[in-house]
Amino acid sequence: MRELFTNKYFILLLVITILLLVITALYTADRKSVTYGEDLVGAIITPFQALFTSATEGIRNFSGYFSDIKELREKNKEMAEQINELSNTVRKLEQYKLENERLRGMLALKDTMEDYGLVAAEVIAKDSGNWFNSFTINKGSADNLAVRQAVITSGGLVGHIYEIGTNWAKVISIIDANSSVGAVIARTRDIAVVESDVELQNQGLCKMTYIGKNVSIMSGDIAETSGLGGIYPKGILIGKVREIRPETAGISQYAILEPAVDFERISTVFVITRYPEE
């Protein structure tokens, strides 16, 4: 045992471990900004990530071009048949248009967003592991972004910034198991909390919890942000209820929520930098 403590490698390992534990303990405290070291590492890696992302996109587009040519002949044949169905499609589109207008009116999203300050950003990297649903965007504090600012797309709520560097920011999505959002059911105005777990997160879904047993929630109901909690502004579309399940204890129920945003194909986001009250 004494030999072990006189071994310089063991002592070095022990010192590094203690140092890392101290850093971890300090990190868990609520901190306002990243360290210069973290910012530097982020600044070095983000250009690589941007390069690889654009290269991947280029390869995907290039390979897609050839597969498209293969399919063109078949599609041409199919399209000739589809012309006959076009009149029917137009009628359906009219219906979708009316429904879209109704939803927009109900959520008043368009009018509300005009008063907000939005900064567009590109997603340049996803989280390095399989456990979290977070991603990095190509804008940072140099673009007036800050921690706890909400991130949206034209579809709805994405998440919020939890860490920021000069030219990058990390966003935690609402389907991450560590995220929770104050929500309200648009039709009934009942308040709930949107969160997720490891299983739902991997399926691109989340759940709406703390819904009273007497609340008349139904599949297809729309969930939007309640504005409670201080991060997300009121009235941003979160998603649509897919199914309702009873909680194990039986005193409340929860709903499986299909987010309005497709997190698999997310590429451009908007960060809300200014709120109407300001």
Add this chain to the structure above:
Amino acid sequence: MKGLIYTVLAVILCALQTTVFETLRVFGARANLMMALVVCVALTRGSFVGGAIGLLCGLITDVMGYGTFGVNSILMLYTGVCIGFFSFKFYRIRGIVAVIFSIFAVFTYNLIYYFFVYYIWGKGGMWFAITKIIIPECLYTAVIAVPLQKLIIAVNRHLDIKQER
């Protein structure tokens, strides 16, 4: 020189893992390139270098990823140190050794991660985590570890020859 090459390799693999490999998912899982690097370096260079590269990869993962800072650093540091102990037993490194150690390292790392981040907070079933996340990641990483190990052995050999001259 070797330290610089390993650092550059770690940065490139981190960038690849968070971008290109996001679109190259197999059964919903991404390969853990950083862990594969730690395993391969530890097997070829021993505990000290393995621990050092584990610490470096862990720090990069902590900086670039979500979660409590330091967790990846500690886990990867000890992965490098522990696997490095076996480098002398398997001095004639073969692909199968890298595959077995990669599976073992990724499985243990993910199980510990799952336990502290999800299980104790009641956020998700263990069966789902093991079958849908951990095992696919283990297998995917093991496949990547074979060419990566060959690359590291080639780099080491090239640098050793250069050093001897």
